[in-house]
Amino acid sequence: MSSTSDWITVGALADGFAPEGFVLPANAALQGRHLTLHFANGWRIEHRFTAERLEWHLENGGGEASYRATTLRPEVFLVDFIKRENDQDWSVTLVLDLPNQAFTAVLGRLPTLAATREGLYARALAGQSLTGVEVEILHGSLDRPWQDGACPHAPTRELVGLRNLYRYSPTEVYEHLYLNENFYTWQCLQGVEGGLTDTDRCHYYRIAERLYLFVWREKIVPTLGVLLIDLDQHRSDGKIWGYSDADCQAWSNFPVASHCQVLNRTEYPA
Helix, strand or coil: CCCCCCCCCHHHHHHHHCCCCCCCCCCCCCCCCEEEEEECCCCEEEEEECCCEEEEEECCEEEEEECEEEEEECCEEEEEEEEEECCEEEEEEEEEECCCCEEEEEEEECCCHHHHCCCHHHHHHCCCCCCCCEEEEEEEEECCCCCCCCCCCEECCCCCCEEEEEECCCCCEEEEEECCCCEEEEEEEECCCCCCEEEEEEEEEEEECCEEEEEEEECCCCEEEEEEEECCCCEEEEEEEEECCCCCCCEEEEEEEEEEEEEEECCCCC
């Protein structure tokens, strides 16, 4: 059991999650596919999936990266990769909803080393977010021009009040308490972060009936987490991204998946 001061890097967290983790196997159904993502903000980006690489093309350039694709629901894919653009690493996680020809994109960026050295009190007094992890969540349509209402994914309060238990491996167990539309509390019940807990900024989206996209941004150790949570199958799947060392010289982007169960739900009186 850790004391409250035993915070670890994301690299050490990845090492703790790796042995016997309940990670979903990569899904090969997208291999050979060509999908054009029409963003609501006007972007149009073509994506080509090969066995190991994802290539993207847009009007003024493109690139490629290794990727991971998984699925919890038929024809709804979670695609994750890291791209480098303008000497900056970006986390990109796509929820590709083929039945609805829609998608949601989660774009994340880690803070600089200097930003990680800023104190929480100074950030609070400056009116800044306590976490230096930045995220942008965008929506769009697949293989068809964007029009209003084309993407059914939307912010939701359906998880608020829920207390959920996540078993990521035989040794790593966490609890989430979804407080309101902006914050949640986590605690590690068992594992390399055992005994640690915090309340962090988060974002919730309803993808389908009882299927949710959950994104969180930690402030003590700069971390971006992205999960799809399927309450019907009692499974979650996603990733955690952050610096693998204290000097912010390298990052770790590792998959996480769990068997989860609802412990209870808090209903507040009107």
